[in-house]
Amino acid sequence: SAWQNADFVDAMYAQGLWVVAGPVENMDDDELLRYVKTYSEKEGLLMWVVGSGWSYNVFYEGRFRTLREAADYINATCTTIKRNDPFNRPVSSVYGDFSETGIEWYDRMSCIDVWGTTLYTALDDHVYTGRTFDGKLQRARARHTDRALFVGEYGIDAYNANAGRQALRDQAAAIGNMATELEE
Numbered sequence: 001s002a003w004q005n006a007d008f009v010d011a012m013y014a015q016g017l018w019v020v021a022g023p024v025e026n027m028d029d030d031e032l033l034r035y036v037k038t039y040s041e042k043e044g045l046l047m048w049v050v051g052s053g054w055s056y057n058v059f060y061e062g063r064f065r066t067l068r069e070a071a072d073y074i075n076a077t078c079t080t081i082k083r084n085d086p087f088n089r090p091v092s093s094v095y096g097d098f099s100e101t102g103i104e105w106y107d108r109m110s111c112i113d114v115w116g117t118t119l120y121t122a123l124d125d126h127v128y129t130g131r132t133f134d135g136k137l138q139r140a141r142a143r144h145t146d147r148a149l150f151v152g153e154y155g156i157d158a159y160n161a162n163a164g165r166q167a168l169r170d171q172a173a174a175i176g177n178m179a180t181e182l183e184e
Contacts, residue, residue, distance in 0.1 A: 020045075050093050055095050
């Protein structure tokens with residue numbers, strides 16, 4: 001696995017950057033323990049992330065049939081990480097779009113210290129229309145006030161399914177507009 005060479009953590013830290021290890025997805029117990037041992041020894045590790053956008057993908061490979069099964073895996077993985085990281089770093093999970101989705105299991109996931117959200121906003125013909133992006137972040141924050149929240153992903157796809165073509169310029173313009181909105 002690519003994670004077995006964690007020298008990039010040291011290289012990033014030497015440049016003044018911290019690394020978030022993950023996302024941890026679809027690892028069996030032995031692989032997870034090796035992963036935690038490898039990364040927990042790295043000074044430049046800021047925190048762990050378990051699952052990325054899992055409200056949408058349920059970990060891509062179809063391992064889990066329901067969000068509840070994925071949440072149970074995340075809780076168990078989080079517990080294993082916390083038991084085996086001697087520095088007790090925070091564990092995060094990037095759920096998906098908290099602003100739009102009701103998550104009845106949120107309170108049962110007390111092992112997660114920091115939540116990540118994804119923010120993909122409404123587009124008009126694959127062009128970012130503005131001023132809805134910050135509203136999504138505010139709605140996500142309002143739903144989850146007891147733990148830290150970060151933006152794990154934002155943007156639009158590089159492929160415009162409506163037009164049936166790649167739309168790299170549209171994507172670049174939209175992401176630039178979104179970044180400007182976040183800065184305001």
